[in-house]
Amino acid sequence: MMDYLKKKFVSEHLDVKEILLVPIFATFFALTIGCLFLLATGEGLKNIFIAYSSLFIGSLGSLNALSETFTAATPLIFAALGIALAFRAGLFNIGAEGQMIIGGMAAVIVGFSIDFLPVWLHLPLALSVGALFGAMYASIAGWLKASTGAHEVISTIMLNLIAIRLLDYMLRSPIIQKEGRNDPISKSVLNTSELPQLLSFIDPQLRLHAGFLVMLGTVLLIYWLLFHTTIGYEFRSTGANPNAAKYAGIKATFTIVLVMFIAGALAGLAGANQITGVLGRASPGFSASIGFDAIAVALLGRSHPIGVLFAGLLFGALIAGGRLMQVKAGVSVDLITIIQALIIVFIAAPLLVRRAVPWIFKEDIKKDK
Amino acid sequence: MKTLTKKTISAAVVASLVGLSSAAHAFTACQVTDIGGVDDKGFNATAWKGVQDAVAKHGIDSKLLESKSETDYMPHLGSFVAEGCDVIVSVGFLMGEATATAAKENSNSKFSIVDFAYNPTIPNVVGQVFATDQAAFLAGYLAAGVSKTGIVGTFGGINIPPVTVFMDGFAAGVSHHNEMKGTSVQVLGWDPSAKEGLFTGNFNSLEDGRAFAQNLYDEGADIVMPVAGPVSQGSAALAAELGTDNLMIIGVDADQYIKDAKNKSVYLTSVLKAMDATVMGVIESVMDGSFEGGLTVGTLANNGVGIAPFHDLSSAVSSELAAEIESIRSGIIDGSISVN
């Protein structure tokens, strides 16, 4: 299965057609089929038009829309980068959700418990402790794989379950639980550990925060790591051909632990980003399945950092636009889930896309034969 | 140039269409659900029924946003503020903080939240709370009277006041029965003094609903009250398999006999919170200009809470027991019986 996924979802070099055109057409077809779904559920054509124009306006049509798109995309991209990186090295990291939870928990504890640091120390500390704990948590799966051969898919799924329950438990511990509350909810982080809002000078309700910039920097950093360092070379060769990597003297065990460590750090950063940039506190389900949606983002982005960036922005746009769609057209938010799933289907079957618009992919089709 | 013109035209069409729908601006009531979703057959659904009742009665517009995760609360509320809703109803204790934040940031918008009371109150928010323990007390008394094994059970979604208040009332009703009748019916799943008990940790897993009810049944309970939104449907499915001789269910929030039609026969009764009535009341107060921030409390006295008819299981309830329940109801209303 891994080989199949790799063939479908790993793009070794930045190929504009592969990374941009296929997803764009996939999105287009998904929207078209989504439209058929709406017709089938008895929506009128006018309402469908309103739904889709709101999807567009709600994601790109205003400053607030863009702010929402970017805010929703940021944690997805952080976590998806980690999944993509592991995928490059031949590991299927299903555990981003759990790593996010652990990272977010660590960030929230640093965020509310340290009250003597200035913002320029406190915030980076909260983010890096979040990343570190996510990294350590993911390393467990890496270590299990390297030392015993335990399959990372199984172990990361189990670690997700543990993380979810651990979160429930910790949110009730007196040190973490908010004073005067019975329900599982953490104390709020202090102002000094909050990611500053970027557009509050225009309108304090624009939620876009500095985590977006950290994310952009991280995309470049991961790109550099993957393509311009020996570590990236080792990751890529281990993933692309483990036999050749072994032949080249690359130690698979070390590579596995290291790549899981970095993947976990990125997922942990996604959690810390949500805590310090959006939520301000932790509660059950604060990770909001972002760690799972990020798997789709990583696959859609062909496990290439730049591809992941665009895929994440697309998913962010669907989330933000889906909200306005629900408001204006009264269409269920489940349609967005269907559209996301359809996009993945079309990406997984690029031949479908190519056959549908043969004039764009003329040469490629011949090559396929 | 040509394509540019085309784009400009279509953009204009979009703008005018979208503009149209908001230009014909009628009074609009908007609701944000919590993560249970609008078809939770519980409080989200009941509150939405209140909005729909107002739509039917006054011909107003309504809008709905369903939250998929907690991160949706703030942006959803923000969207409705931007949309210019005349009143925004949020549902559930868990939305308390988000609603407060949104209300403070948008002091011109009017909010109402189901199941949350602010202390101090916020001038543009009406909190809707319910003396659910009064109704649950009746259900507890009923359960104790009907139980053949002498053991009844309950479990919750998560340990938060709007959930545990049901369980408190239920347990108090059972002990009232024990006091009055000299019985020793036991309550499993909730210890009112320690404030601890059985919780699924979620409001959406039907599988949990089945498993928790099975556990209680295995411990001897023959009546179970799940306080966890749609989770209770899982318990009802189990009861339908076991048969009502072995297990009966007490529903919460709305009359589950009507909401959960598939397994309706297993519901002995339901503890009702008439959120539809209070939500509609708030909408009407905004329409006639009498809206004022603060608190509304639903009680047995104002029919804000109550218990549902016994429907298919009325044969299980003796006429004496039914009469006792009626007299306790009046006792609670006049204050002669304390539910604590």
Place this chain on the structure above:
Amino acid sequence: MVSIELKNISKSFGPVTANKDINIFAKGGEILGLLGENGAGKTTLMNVLSGLYRPDSGTISINNEEKTFDSPRDAISAGIGMVHQHFMLVPIFSVTENVILGNEETGFANFLKLSESERKVKEISEKYSLFVDPKEKIERLPVGSQQRVEIIKVLFRSAEVLIFDEPTAVLTPQEVAELFNIMNSLKATGKAIIFITHKLHEVLEVCDRISILRAGEIVGEADPKVASNKELANMMVGRPVNLSLERRSSKPGKILLDVKNLSVLSEKLDLAVSDISFDVKEGEIVGVAGVQGNGQTELVEALTGLRSSLSGKISYFGQMVPNMNPRKIHQIGVRHIPEDRQKSGIIGNFSVGENLILNNYYAAPYSKHLKMDWDVVSIESQKIIKNFDIRTPSNDTLAQNLSGGNQQKLVVGREMSSHVDFLIASQPTRGIDVGSIEYIHEQLIKSRNAGNGILLVSTELEEILALSDRIIVLFRGRIIKEFESNPAPEQIGLAMAGHSI
């Protein structure tokens, strides 16, 4: 008697013309040799013949009757049978079950008429001297017998035209001789046979006529009675080829590799290499001959640090290497051309440049403090591309887009461009074109003449004979025989089949 004729067959895939205007014919009672290098269009032509592809133009006639094949089934019912290079047999089924698979005769209530089929299989095997037990399970048969089952399969479907696609690749010399006997007996019963191969001496030995395919076209015909090896090679490659290698006599010096009592376990924990001892000296090539699967893979893996050995000693340059691993072995100057370039020699979706630094990416000048220097990689890899004649559009081309020969030259170039003290070359020319084989052989000889030691592992007996100064033959993990120099091929063949006399 049957006859088959292909007229003006053309087939292209987009811009690539795989077959152009091809005319061949074969009639019953003769063997047509179709000689061509890998990539010359042999496989496409056979897929056209067997109904897998439809030609863009041209016709196929059988007994002067024009046929169109929409599927392999049509081709089979027209009497065409393919004996594939890679066997398509179910290991846990019996011979008969494999033969009837897809063509099962059933009787009452869909029960298989197995005994009747067995009788038929026996009949066929006796008629054509294809001796196999119809009841034996495939997994218990040696490779040569498995091939016979493939042939029976084709005859069972009453094929009149038999196509053999590179049938000798997996056989021992003795098995090859038996196969040729079988082909001759088939010919005697009036079947038409098309024999596809790139091995010159085989077509000369067994064929009645030879057609030579190059770059998708038939470039000529030859009469095996008069044609020579050299003529055929020239036609096949399209330029004069130097088949005989000039070799100075070897002047062995110090011992470079010393193996003592080495035993190695296989993946399945069988004893794959059992108690073997040999050495390789400066300035000599030691050839390791043997049929595939007799411990060569495990031996090479143990020597290069890819697999730990069970017992015994391996010393390079007079010293044992503690904690052997591939990187350490590389660092002390041992180079390794792995047996399967696709599996471990190259990374298909890495560029040529990225592949050329696989062993030393971590060191200067290619990287410094973890940072890759792609400019240096590009300059250095262009040098290797030029020096080793790797035909690639650029060093950014993905390795998977190169031909097999150029992929192999990439591997050879990578291993031999940095300083070499000792070279382990495993199947260095498997499945590549004559031009590349020639080039790689020259490189090996050059390296040997420069005083390096080379351990050459090959299942191609010709290659072993052409290059080796000494030969050891592996059979079931043991050295069954050693030859000092220029032994007769038959002797090695016997040793490969397990005869130690």
